[in-house]
Amino acid sequence: MNEKGKWLILLFADVLLFIVAMATNVTPIYFLVILLSFFIYKDGNAVLFKEYDERKKQKYEEYRLVQDAAKETLRTGKLLKKKREL
Structure with missing residues (x-):
């Protein structure tokens, strides 16, 4: 078993x-x-929910990546500058 x-x-x-x-x-x-x-x-x-924990960890890493990119964009103001140029 x-x-x-x-x-x-x-x-x-x-x-x-x-x-x-x-x-x-x-x-x-x-x-x-x-x-x-x-x-x-x-x-x-860890044995019973190994696959679930891996999927959850991967989704969290993707979320953190998007969150960091959004913070950087807001901090630098690049998004707002591009809107003003249009």
């Missing part, structure tokens, strides 16, 4: 435990769910 499959099974088990805890209202199961969720978030997040 690959790494992503292992984390998906743990996540599914955590969701099932959460549902059981809500249905039975047994407090120790809540604590088990919290601990398992923290473990999945800490160690499995």
Whole structure:
């Protein structure tokens, strides 16, 4: 079994435990769910959401590039000078 499959099974088990805890209202199961969720978030997040995080990082870098270009254009005033020339 690959790494992503292992984390998906743990996540599914955590969701099932959460549902059981809500249905039975047994407090120790809540604590088990919290601990398992923290473990999945800490160690499995990078494996489960690797592609999503890469896409998000790429979009953020593109956003920063456009934002920096807009700041530079406003700082230098080149955009306003070109409008005045027309």
